[in-house]
Amino acid sequence: MTEFTPIASLAGGALIGLAAVVLMAFNGRIAGMTGILSGLLPPQENAWQWRTAFIAGAIVAPLLMVLGGAAIPFRVPVSTIALVAGGLLVGIGVTFGNGCPSGHGVCGISRGSIRSVVAVVTFMATAFAAVFIIRHVIGA
């Protein structure tokens, strides 16, 4: 079980949205983690500096919260094999699908992109299906 946290989740979501607006307002860029991370991997795209700065900020923030005394719940309820298989599928999927929840879900849908709407509906559907099959059909 995990605790239902509507207020914290809404506030956290608003911060993610704000991050997207800030990055667009100052840098003119979409705050999608797939695009930002992928642009740092070979074959590289230009402008690695802002990508690195964004990623550094994203990594440091939770660390600062923990150092400041915040308790951040974190639990990985799956096996190492599932992490490896899931990681490979996520990497392949977001590369062909041109984005993940941050890019398509927040930035894309809010711009009214039809590609993003279709991508989000598709990956939500397969994620619900995967979890249902894993937990209730296979019973893992």
Next chain:
Amino acid sequence: MKQLLSALCAGLLFGTGIALSGMINPAKVLNFFDIAGTWDPSLAFVMGGGLAVAALGYRLLFGVREKPLLAERFQLPTRNDLDPQLIGGAAVFGIGWGIAGFCPGAAIPALGLGYADTLVFLASLIAGILVAKGLKAHFFTAV
């Protein structure tokens, strides 16, 4: 230099949002997808909050600015066609998300919490991205 500072600030906001919202926690993400079991609907609120602020902020921004404050132009995707790569890729991503409980935007901030599981996922994620980039370059027309 200013561009790096604004990107860093955006990253800090993003990482704080991922941590505060619970997206950082794979157990919570997987419970969101487990309607038939230990359902935790919190992540719908993450999406709602993110969409509301981004939609409003983008609208205001594009209404008052011709270009970004520190760059030459807004770099926005322009495609609006639906192709098999988009839909197939999204479908594969969702399956991986449901298996591991991590997505790229959550796994990067999770690095800051210092758990080895995050490294295992991220190494596999990067391997997957590299494989897909290679496949795309060799077997699919560039887009």
